[in-house]
Amino acid sequence: MALSHRERVTRALNHEETDRVPIDFGGSHETGIQADAYAGLLKHYGFESEDVEGRDGGTEATIVPSEKILKHLDIDVRGVDAKIGAVDARTILDENTLVDGWGVTWRRADTASPYMNTNGPLQHLDDPTVADAESLPWADGTDPANVAGLRAQLEKLRTETDYALVVRLRNVGILYLGQRIRGFSEFLTDLVLQPDFANAFQELGTDMVCDFARTVLTEVGDLVDGVSIADDLGIQTSPMMNPDLYRSMVKPFHKRLGETIHENTDAKVILHSCGAIRPLIGDLIDCGVNVLNPVQVNAAGMQPGALKRDFGKDLSFWGGIDTQIIMPTGSPTDVANEVRARIGDLGSGGGYTLAAVHNIRADVPPENVAAMYETALETSSS
Numbered sequence: 001m002a003l004s005h006r007e008r009v010t011r012a013l014n015h016e017e018t019d020r021v022p023i024d025f026g027g028s029h030e031t032g033i034q035a036d037a038y039a040g041l042l043k044h045y046g047f048e049s050e051d052v053e054g055r056d057g058g059t060e061a062t063i064v065p066s067e068k069i070l071k072h073l074d075i076d077v078r079g080v081d082a083k084i085g086a087v088d089a090r091t092i093l094d095e096n097t098l099v100d101g102w103g104v105t106w107r108r109a110d111t112a113s114p115y116m117n118t119n120g121p122l123q124h125l126d127d128p129t130v131a132d133a134e135s136l137p138w139a140d141g142t143d144p145a146n147v148a149g150l151r152a153q154l155e156k157l158r159t160e161t162d163y164a165l166v167v168r169l170r171n172v173g174i175l176y177l178g179q180r181i182r183g184f185s186e187f188l189t190d191l192v193l194q195p196d197f198a199n200a201f202q203e204l205g206t207d208m209v210c211d212f213a214r215t216v217l218t219e220v221g222d223l224v225d226g227v228s229i230a231d232d233l234g235i236q237t238s239p240m241m242n243p244d245l246y247r248s249m250v251k252p253f254h255k256r257l258g259e260t261i262h263e264n265t266d267a268k269v270i271l272h273s274c275g276a277i278r279p280l281i282g283d284l285i286d287c288g289v290n291v292l293n294p295v296q297v298n299a300a301g302m303q304p305g306a307l308k309r310d311f312g313k314d315l316s317f318w319g320g321i322d323t324q325i326i327m328p329t330g331s332p333t334d335v336a337n338e339v340r341a342r343i344g345d346l347g348s349g350g351g352y353t354l355a356a357v358h359n360i361r362a363d364v365p366p367e368n369v370a371a372m373y374e375t376a377l378e379t380s381s382s
Contacts, residue, residue: 005076009164010225013268013291013316015350021343023376024318024355025065027077027166028228030272030294031319031355032062036112036362037369044366045072062114062359073373077353078163079228080153082216083170084139084146084208102137102181112362123183128190130200136181138204141211147219154223166226166270167216172209173231174202174253175240188240191249198249206253210260221265226291229257234275237300243279251283258288270318274358276300278307285314294319294357295346304345308352316351321372323356328363332371339375 002019003011009022026032033041042049047068070078089101096108098115106115121136122128150167157165171177178187178201190198217227231254233239239246261269268290277284278301281292295317296302304320320342321327326334339354346352354376360369 004162005074006162006164006225009076009353012350012353013225015312015316017350020380021347021376022076022164022353023074023373024077024353025070025073025075025373026063027075027079027355028168028230028270028272028293029062029170030230030358032064033360033369034112034362035063037360037364037366038063038065040366041369042069044370045069074377075373076164077166077226078157078161079166079168080150080157080224081168081170082147082150082212082220084141084172084212085143087139087171101139104180114359117180117183120181120183122181123186128182128194128197130196133197133201133204136204138208139212141208141213142215144215146212147216150216151220151223154220158223164225165223166228167220167224167267168228169209169213169216172212172229172257174205174209174257175231175233175250177205177209178202191241191245195249202250202253206256210257213257213260214264217261217264217267221267224265224267226268226270227261227265228270228272228293229261230272232272232274233280234273234277234296234299236275236298238276239280240275243283246280247283251287254284254287262288268316274299276302278302281307281311281315285311289315291316291318291353293317294355296357297322297342298324304342308346308348312346312349312351316353317346318353319355319357320346320352321354321356323358323360323364327356327360327368327372328365330368332367335368335371336375339372340379343376343379 008018011018012022024031039049087101091099093099098106103121104117105119107118108115122132125132154165258269269288270291270293271284271289272293274296276299292315295304297304297320321338326338
């Protein structure tokens, strides 16, 4: 007997067998699709572009797929944004440049590329201080405006559909905030050379983010199956920092956020964290992470079968279909084989939701996107 979409996802998240693996497409900001690739997918399925509207995915320059194509592909998950309005505000300067609510300038090479933060309010300081951290325009995470209309939106989805629901807490990564406002390499350096500033910054950021998470989940925590957060901790070959540095300087703030989420909802904590993060996975479980996305299978040490063996008792996996090599350069047959392999690696006994490792970029042929989702629908998880 076929499960409902919500039953399928919740059973998988609870490490129970399902009729097939659950599938996500656009349920988080890292499982969407770039606009040109989306247009190609619509054409592949014979949908008129004006007939199927997507939603802007923010600085990733992605489209969150429309309901029409999500239904066509039988996607199990729907995601709803929760935003700190003052932080998420954007001023568009030109086609490829914007300024966010922190005063950070973002630029992209062209409309097919994601934005990159290029100039933040603290980026050019040689010796940032605690006072510099305190001077930032930290938003009020308890502002009721941040959750205006959110409950009505989720209640409608909860009562009128059978999809699993994920609330996406946008732009709340503790390390990400430092890299966004101070600069990517600058904040990593601060963790070692300017620890007083780095701690003060993360303390203030965590105060804001935990207030926001508490406000959101007090409002809708009873309506959602997952809470999506993001904080990249890895590069292709290793974690971004020595694991001991992570444990002393960053983990305490991640643990605070994880505890806050779990205190205010029974939903699972879904963490997006790219790269070779295997040395940190035990710490993330300790921080309250229930689900790891994206399972970047081409990164060092991220072999999915080994991750399932070593961490599958405590952790579910979400993602896993390679977007670095297989999706852009392989054939539809290669993609189908990748899907079957990943379901074999991660699907047995539940604990796996299939999705692309990251947003599908413009260089991915629509036939490969179709092959990913269609093969997943046809393949048993057992």
